[in-house]
Amino acid sequence: MLVLLALALALLFVDRNTRWLEPTRTWIDSAAQPLRWLSNTPSNVAKWSDQNLLSRSELVADNQRLKTEVLVLKGEVQRVVDLSVENARLRNLLSARELLKTRVLVAELIGVSTMPLRHQVTVNRGARDGVFVGQAVLDGDGLMGQVIAVDNDRSQVMLISDARHAIPVQIAEFGTRLIAEGTGDYQRLQLRHVPPTLNIKEHDLLLSSGLGGRFPAGYPVGRVATIERKSGQDFVEVTVLPTAQLNRSRHLLLLFTEVNPIPHSGVSSSIDSDIDGDINNNERDKADVD
Amino acid sequence: MSTRRLSLVLVLTSLLVALVFSFGAGRSEWLYWKPPIVLLVALYWLLFEPQTFGLVFAFTLGLLVDFVSGAPAGESAMAFCVTAYWAQTLEHRLLHFTIFHQCLLIAGLVVVYQLISVAIDLAIHGGALQLALLYPALSAILVWPFIAGVLGRLHRRSL
Structure with missing residues (x-):
């Protein structure tokens, strides 16, 4: 009993302060993967039936709703373009060094x-x-x-x-x-x-x-x-x-x-490149600076 | 020999099924109420096959639970071990109890288990002690008759 308790304490210590147990953990976790999958089966079945057993009218209604949503979102995206243009301009004014880009x-x-x-x-x-x-x-x-x-x-x-x-x-x-x-x-x-x-x-x-x-x-x-x-x-x-x-x-x-470096010249072209993610444009801007 | 092996197959299967149940996400409002099923199944074997399963069994199983649940290694191992030790001291009496009394004792053991694992969690990460840690003990009361019933029937058949 005491030996096992000491062992547990030692394990807690080792796990807290080193990464020695990582491989074991990964290995056991992968071995337990089928069990995880099995435990997800009820929700997977529910999802499958949701996807495959929908009535036509529901699908049509869903489609309609999604179309509207896409339209609304497209409108918002236009605003985002406008805002990122403005943001880039302001950052440039502040001579910020980098622009964050997310994926x-x-x-x-x-x-x-x-x-x-x-x-x-x-x-x-x-x-x-x-x-x-x-x-x-x-x-x-x-x-x-x-x-x-x-x-x-x-x-x-x-x-x-x-x-x-x-x-x-x-x-x-x-x-x-x-x-x-x-x-x-x-x-x-x-x-x-x-x-x-x-x-x-x-x-x-x-x-x-x-x-x-x-x-x-x-x-x-x-x-x-x-x-x-x-x-x-x-x-x-x-x-x-x-x-x-x-x-x-x-x-x-x-x-x-x-992290994308903002080129410090040519506000408009730098904005283009930031929005499209066009590397060539970016390169050209850098060349301009040089 | 063959009955022994059959019994081992039953033990392994019951533990695997318990693990599968413990992974189940379920509805999050009920998450706090999830009984520690692996512990309950382990307790069943500790109490009814004490000459085969002891503290080392509990420790190993706890360690396995730690590894698959992403808990610090050793946390459940220690909790399983202490709970198993306690269960062993109670073993001779427990078997003569009615199922209702068994449930109460099991709830007590689950409280011990929860307290140890939460204490280790608090010691390592800090955080808040909540009354919610007692919920699994209550749900264990409901689950134990079922586990003891099903495993008991299969167990007797395999002997």
């Missing part, structure tokens, strides 16, 4: 942590798809979390609601910087050290601030849900409802941020 990879949820207090999910993308530790993960509505471990074909994502997680945020309206911590509850984050004088209201949108360099700036994290001012306390207790559907989304987006 996403769609990943599917294949498992959740067996420990309920650990808000950790497994997705079906891994090192082979270029996933890396620390990568930001989104769903359609906002930031979900970050990658904390990567295998060849799978990776573990810690959600922002995990009690061990904290993320730097800013209030969208004013840019005030704060830290949002997970609480172990999917529907609640908590803001750390909010002074009573801060102008914060319910339903205020919080965006990632990009400080700390782990999460890119400007992605929605949550909306202020409750503000509790207790007399005699130094700080206000603010809870936040995450915008991402932390416990419902089955498809996640892995975010790749690439």
Whole structure:
């Protein structure tokens, strides 16, 4: 008994401080893959029947709805083009050195942590798809979390609601910087050290601030849900409802941020290249500078 | 010899099925209520085949759970080990209990298990202690008669 306990403690120590156990972990995890697949069978069957057993009228209605949505989104994209042109111009004025460019990879949820207090999910993308530790993960509505471990074909994502997680945020309206911590509850984050004088209201949108360099700036994290001012306390207790559907989304987006140097001449042409991602244009601009 | 082997096949199968169930995502509102099925199945074998399965079995199984669940290696191993030790001391009495009393004792063991694993989690990562860690003990009360019933029937048949 004591020997086994000592062994467990030693393992905990080794796992915490070294990476020696990684190969074993990867190996056992791959061996358990068929079991994972089996446990997903009910939801896979449900998905299959959803996809294959739809009535025609439902499909037509769905199609109609999607067409409308595409139209709306196209409209928005035009605005985005306009905004990125403006953004590039302003950055150029500020002589910013780089422009962030993002690309996403769609990943599917294949498992959740067996420990309920650990808000950790497994997705079906891994090192082979270029996933890396620390990568930001989104769903359609906002930031979900970050990658904390990567295998060849799978990776573990810690959600922002995990009690061990904290993320730097800013209030969208004013840019005030704060830290949002997970609480172990999917529907609640908590803001750390909010002074009573801060102008914060319910339903205020919080965006990632990009400080700390782990999460890119400007992605929605949550909306202020409750503000509790207790007399005699130094700080206000603010809870936040995450915008991402932390416990419902089955498809996640892995975010790749690439750093593109902004050429310092010819604003208009640099904008073209940034939008189309046309390398030749970029090269030409560099040549112009030289 | 052949009955022995049959029994081992049954043990392995039951543990694999328990692992599959423990992976199941299910609806997230019920996540906190998920009973530690692997532990319950392990407890069944520890209590009803004590001459074959002991602490080393519990430890190995806990380690396996750690590896597949992404927990720090050694966490469940330790929790499994302590729970198994406790179960062993109770073994002689437990077998004479009614199923209802068994359920209460099992709930107690699950609480011990949860407390140890959450304590290790807190020591390593910090975080908040929640009442939710007791929910699995309650759901274990509901699941135990089922596990004990099904495994008991299969077990007796294999002997």
